[in-house]
Amino acid sequence: MDNLLGGAFNTYGPLIVTMVFAAMLALSLYLPLMSGQLSLASPGFYAIGGYIAAILSTTVWKPAGNSYPIYYLLAEMGIAAVASALLAIAIGGLALRLRGIYLALATIAFVEILRAGAEPADHRRCGRHLWHSAAVCNDAGIPVGCDSTVAL
Numbered sequence: 001m002d003n004l005l006g007g008a009f010n011t012y013g014p015l016i017v018t019m020v021f022a023a024m025l026a027l028s029l030y031l032p033l034m035s036g037q038l039s040l041a042s043p044g045f046y047a048i049g050g051y052i053a054a055i056l057s058t059t060v061w062k063p064a065g066n067s068y069p070i071y072y073l074l075a076e077m078g079i080a081a082v083a084s085a086l087l088a089i090a091i092g093g094l095a096l097r098l099r100g101i102y103l104a105l106a107t108i109a110f111v112e113i114l115r116a117g118a119e120p121a122d123h124r125r126c127g128r129h130l131w132h133s134a135a136v137c138n139d140a141g142i143p144v145g146c147d148s149t150v151a152l
Helices: 002-034 042-060 070-095 101-117
Strands: none
Touching (some): 002 042, 042 101, 070 101
């Protein structure tokens, strides 16, 4: 019986973890909506926490072999949660003065700033393409490496 449960968790474990994380993200979007406000900054804080945990697990605490100690995982989650919470307090102090559409716009701007900051530094943004979210430009600022030549 124990082997059966271990096999099931090995098979469905990543799916269960993904479902729990998605449920937590959905709940973090729903709670402000219940109070009549639309705050879209939760995915940004979710991304910051994931980014910090990924950096810690790949560069700071490298696993030995195929196993990854649970105390490393708990420490990563704690550090990522504290960093996200501190940023949420800083952003929330400014954004909570806004109401309605202005709060939604400010939080969307925050998420877009995070997304733009997460792009690789060697890719310069020079416009959006029809089928590509970001174009790589040559020295003259002309997009290269795309099928489309129409810049939006």
